[in-house]
Amino acid sequence: MSVAKLRIYRGDAEGGQEVEYDVPIEEGMVVLDAIHFVQANYDGDIAVRWNCKAAKCGSCSAEINGMPKLTCKTRLDTLPLDKPITVHPLKTFPIMKDLVTDVSWNYEVRKKIPPFKYAKDTDWKMQQVDVERSQEFRKCIECYLCQDVCHVLRNHNKKNEFFGPRMMIKIAELEMHPLDIEDRKEMLREAAGVGYCNITKCCTEVCPEEIHITDNAIIPLKERVADTYFDPLQWVMKKIKGS
Amino acid sequence: MEKFETHTHDVIVIGAGGAGLRAAIEASTQGASVGLVCKSLLGKAHTVMAEGGVAAALANVDSKDDWKTHFHDTMHGGKLLNNWRMAQLHAQEAPERVRELEHWGALFDRTKEGNINQRAFGGHTWKRLAHVGDRTGLEMIRTLQDRGIHTGVDVYMECTITHLLKDGDRISGAFGYWRESGRFVLFNAKAIILATGGIGKSYKVTSNSWEYTGDGHALAYEAGADLIDMEFVQFHPTGMVWPPSVKGILVTEAVRGEGGILTNNKGERFMEKYDPERMELSTRDVVARSIYTEVQEGRGSPHGGAFLNISHRGAEYVKKKLPSMYHQFKEFAEIDITKEPMEVFPTTHYVMGGVRVDPETAQSTVNGLFACGEVAGGMHGANRLGGNSLSDLLVFGKRAGTGAAEYANKINNDVKVHDEEINNAVKEMLEPFENTEGENPYTVHQGLQDAMGDFVGVFRTKDKLHEGIEEIHILKERGSQLKIEGSRMYNPGWHLCKDLKSMLIVSEAIARCAHQREESRGAHSRVDFPNYNDEVWGTVNSVISKDSSGDMNLGTSPLPQMPEELKKIVEGGYK
Ligand SMILES: Cc1cc2nc3c(=O)[nH]c(=O)nc-3n(C[C@H](O)[C@H](O)[C@H](O)COP(=O)(O)OP(=O)(O)OC[C@H]3O[C@@H](n4cnc5c(N)ncnc54)[C@H](O)[C@@H]3O)c2cc1C
Numbered sequence: 001m002s003v004a005k006l007r008i009y010r011g012d013a014e015g016g017q018e019v020e021y022d023v024p025i026e027e028g029m030v031v032l033d034a035i036h037f038v039q040a041n042y043d044g045d046i047a048v049r050w051n052c053k054a055a056k057c058g059s060c061s062a063e064i065n066g067m068p069k070l071t072c073k074t075r076l077d078t079l080p081l082d083k084p085i086t087v088h089p090l091k092t093f094p095i096m097k098d099l100v101t102d103v104s105w106n107y108e109v110r111k112k113i114p115p116f117k118y119a120k121d122t123d124w125k126m127q128q129v130d131v132e133r134s135q136e137f138r139k140c141i142e143c144y145l146c147q148d149v150c151h152v153l154r155n156h157n158k159k160n161e162f163f164g165p166r167m168m169i170k171i172a173e174l175e176m177h178p179l180d181i182e183d184r185k186e187m188l189r190e191a192a193g194v195g196y197c198n199i200t201k202c203c204t205e206v207c208p209e210e211i212h213i214t215d216n217a218i219i220p221l222k223e224r225v226a227d228t229y230f231d232p233l234q235w236v237m238k239k240i241k242g243s
Numbered sequence: 244m245e246k247f248e249t250h251t252h253d254v255i256v257i258g259a260g261g262a263g264l265r266a267a268i269e270a271s272t273q274g275a276s277v278g279l280v281c282k283s284l285l286g287k288a289h290t291v292m293a294e295g296g297v298a299a300a301l302a303n304v305d306s307k308d309d310w311k312t313h314f315h316d317t318m319h320g321g322k323l324l325n326n327w328r329m330a331q332l333h334a335q336e337a338p339e340r341v342r343e344l345e346h347w348g349a350l351f352d353r354t355k356e357g358n359i360n361q362r363a364f365g366g367h368t369w370k371r372l373a374h375v376g377d378r379t380g381l382e383m384i385r386t387l388q389d390r391g392i393h394t395g396v397d398v399y400m401e402c403t404i405t406h407l408l409k410d411g412d413r414i415s416g417a418f419g420y421w422r423e424s425g426r427f428v429l430f431n432a433k434a435i436i437l438a439t440g441g442i443g444k445s446y447k448v449t450s451n452s453w454e455y456t457g458d459g460h461a462l463a464y465e466a467g468a469d470l471i472d473m474e475f476v477q478f479h480p481t482g483m484v485w486p487p488s489v490k491g492i493l494v495t496e497a498v499r500g501e502g503g504i505l506t507n508n509k510g511e512r513f514m515e516k517y518d519p520e521r522m523e524l525s526t527r528d529v530v531a532r533s534i535y536t537e538v539q540e541g542r543g544s545p546h547g548g549a550f551l552n553i554s555h556r557g558a559e560y561v562k563k564k565l566p567s568m569y570h571q572f573k574e575f576a577e578i579d580i581t582k583e584p585m586e587v588f589p590t591t592h593y594v595m596g597g598v599r600v601d602p603e604t605a606q607s608t609v610n611g612l613f614a615c616g617e618v619a620g621g622m623h624g625a626n627r628l629g630g631n632s633l634s635d636l637l638v639f640g641k642r643a644g645t646g647a648a649e650y651a652n653k654i655n656n657d658v659k660v661h662d663e664e665i666n667n668a669v670k671e672m673l674e675p676f677e678n679t680e681g682e683n684p685y686t687v688h689q690g691l692q693d694a695m696g697d698f699v700g701v702f703r704t705k706d707k708l709h710e711g712i713e714e715i716h717i718l719k720e721r722g723s724q725l726k727i728e729g730s731r732m733y734n735p736g737w738h739l740c741k742d743l744k745s746m747l748i749v750s751e752a753i754a755r756c757a758h759q760r761e762e763s764r765g766a767h768s769r770v771d772f773p774n775y776n777d778e779v780w781g782t783v784n785s786v787i788s789k790d791s792s793g794d795m796n797l798g799t800s801p802l803p804q805m806p807e808e809l810k811k812i813v814e815g816g817y818k
């Protein structure tokens with residue numbers, strides 16, 4: 001039986017190193033299966049998050065051979081098996097232990113986004129074509145791979161200035177709800193920092209749900225903000241109406 | 244003894260799936276201070292995986308639908324063993340609960356008229372399942388999550404409850420550990436709501452995640468509450484079979500709801516034999532047994548399943564209506580379901596049995612202990628209809644929230660937590676580190692999964708069940724002396740030591756109830772008693788409880804009497 005070599009990062013906030021394990025390959029095996037094999041047969045205390053094992057819950061994110069991926073969706077036979085496979089925790093978030101990182105920042109940020117709000121006389125009729133725009137963003141499984149890869153957060157650690165692509169999707173989902181009447185434009189420009197995104201599209205590339213984060217969410221959000229704040233005509237109208 | 248943090252709330256909800264979130268929102272809205280505790284990160288509970296839809300008689304697509312028909316279908320799906328009052332409340336209140344989700348921001352798929360769209364599902368007379376493609380649970384949990392964090396619920400995530408605490412005959416708190424640090428934590432509470440979901444991890448082939456170790460069932464049992472109907476474990480007819488790494492992962496019933504056809508290796512549409520009227524959309528127990536039988540009799544697919552084909556609906560339609568199934572097969576099995584059939588076989592999916600509750604308030608037989616969602620029993624009887632779980636979570640989540648808040652409101656501040664209980668809990672939890680000898684929890688767990696699959700599976704016999712019970716006793720012995728390496732920090736091996744105890748309790752309950760019920764009904768199929776025995780077994784629920792000497796007590800209790808007007812609905816042909 002052929003064997004894969006896994007180099008899994010073992011450590012915590014104090015430091016750590018890669019540890020190598022041999023895992024017998026089964027047909028269709030994914031990286032998460034290999035980690036489970038290690039757990040059951042070598043080191044029972046290896047820390048990893050997972051739930052659905054079907055790419056639906058976004059728990060099992062890690063950096064496999066340096067690429068942010070879902071471990072439950074990454075088949076061994078898609079990786080070069082002549083070399084060891086490295087598995088590291090997400091770099092953008094503080095490590096807790098082994099492959100588990102502290103992602104609580106995302107939950108904190110999310111609380112700041114004003115929820116859905118509807119008008120009193122809403123009749124709740126919506127057409128499928130109109131809900132589809134928002135539905136795209138609602139596919140998000142909160143794996144935070146996009147947050148992990150975004151250089152604003154990853155390299156510049158601007159977590160106080162920029163909410164990151166996942167939260168741009170969240171805001172877009174609410175803004176593009178056909179019946180939503182909340183105004184999040186100021187938040188987008190200020191607290192959420194949409195201006196920090198310089199449209200590199202790295203987030204879109206790693207999204208396992210294939211959400212067009214940049215094209216369909218961030219760019220339109222940028223446009224909304226620009227229209228409101230920088231459109232001279234709107235600006236004049238605002239002054240006149242005093243709103 | 245080490246110091247640990249303490250939190251105090253009126254109501255502690257254990258579990259942050261649909262049921263727990265809905266309960267927490269309600270209790271908080273009623274003015275209670277609420278803590279919500281869950282083993283995983285918020286938003287990762289099982290509910291997130293639900294695919295097909297939520298059942299509610301909105302009558303948006305089939306205008307003839309109403310609560311009575313939904314009630315009728317649910318009772319027949321459950322082979323009349325359901326708690327009639329729960330089934331009634333569920334059918335009556337589900338539409339309002341679904342509309343409420345929409346008001347909280349959920350975006351369901353629409354009809355041409357602009358209303359919430361509904362799809363067909365097994366056992367439902369009319370098109371009844373509100374849905375969002377095949378990711379309904381995701382939409383539901385996100386909506387509830389948003390609502391919850393903006394309603395002032397305090398969330399304690401990646402925290403596992405291991406013990407419930409009592410003051411005399413009533414609940415006084417819960418004890419557990421933080422997964423990250425392994426440090427202990429105490430919650431003082433006047434009322435506790437269990438919303439911990441199911442038990443699937445006791446079986447090897449399952450659609451369930453690591454969380455489904457029956458913790459809530461075991462916690463309730465240990466606290467002295469009754470469990471009912473534990474023999475009824477739903478084997479979903481369609482789990483993936485190939486490759487091995489995804490064996491058991493769910494293929495949503497929506498595939499059949501959208502017109503999927505089952506065939507054997509001779510190309511026969513075998514459901515014609517087993518249920519010519521409803522065919523693929525027969526109830527899950529029937530379809531699961533049919534597939535099982537086809538394979539047993541040598542008419543299985545190459546990897547030991549049945550073929551399920553949806554390609555005739557056209558690539559565009561399939562990708563639109565079943566996008567995650569399309570991706571699931573493409574990525575995990577390299578199969579394009581718009582062109583080729585899937586291979587499917589039954590997988591352990593859902594437990595109908597659970598904590599016995601009062602239908603109105605969701606309170607268990609222990610004062611201050613409430614239960615809702617999959618961990619509660621009674622609602623689904625001997626077999627659950629697809630889509631009836633998500634609606635159950637909403638209806639009884641809300642009721643449990645109200646029940647617990649009202650109960651807590653009536654209690655003066657004098658519920659005590661007793662040191663002795665805590666000391667015992669600490670001692671028990673630390674044992675696997677202190678044992679110098681003992682087994683690896685992973686091997687015992689595998690042993691249990693094998694035993695449950697072999698002896699307490701889809702088809703059961705007295706002898707097999709007997710063997711299963713013996714085997715579980717041996718495993719209990721092995722599970723009482725476990726040894727674990729490493730520290731308390733995020734240590735899954737250590738976590739499994741306690742989870743295993745829960746699974747052993749639940750497994751014994753399942754096996755013994757199954758052994759007791761000498762008939763076949765719904766999800767419980769006895770080869771040695773292949774027929775219904777309405778006179779003896781059609782009138783009782785199985786009941787499990789812990790007796791004063793600490794042993795598992797097995798008995799029965801009569802079904803609650805259904806009022807005449809509801810009997811008429813059940814008996815009437817509704818179409
Ligand atoms: C793949 C799949 C698809 C499904 N599709 C459908 C569908 O289309 N329609 C339908 O109606 N039903 C469906 N079901 C069934 C339905 O999803 C579940 O029954 C339902 O989501 C259970 O919800 P719950 O709130 O009871 O529990 P869950 O959502 O499972 O939540 C349980 C919670 O309890 C917590 N918990 C457990 N033990 C502890 C502990 N000891 N300490 C602290 N927290 C704990 C967990 O962390 C989790 O937060 C599906 C199930 C699966 C697996």
Ligand code: SF4
Nearest residue numbers: 150197199200201203
């Ligand atoms: S496109 Fe914007 S949000 Fe996405 S990775 Fe680049 S900078 Fe970050």
Ligand code: SF4
Nearest residue numbers: 140141143144146207
């Ligand atoms: S947008 Fe995509 S990559 Fe980002 S969290 Fe959601 S699913 Fe993950």
Ligand code: FES
Nearest residue numbers: 052053058060072
């Ligand atoms: S385990 Fe759920 S996405 Fe990987």
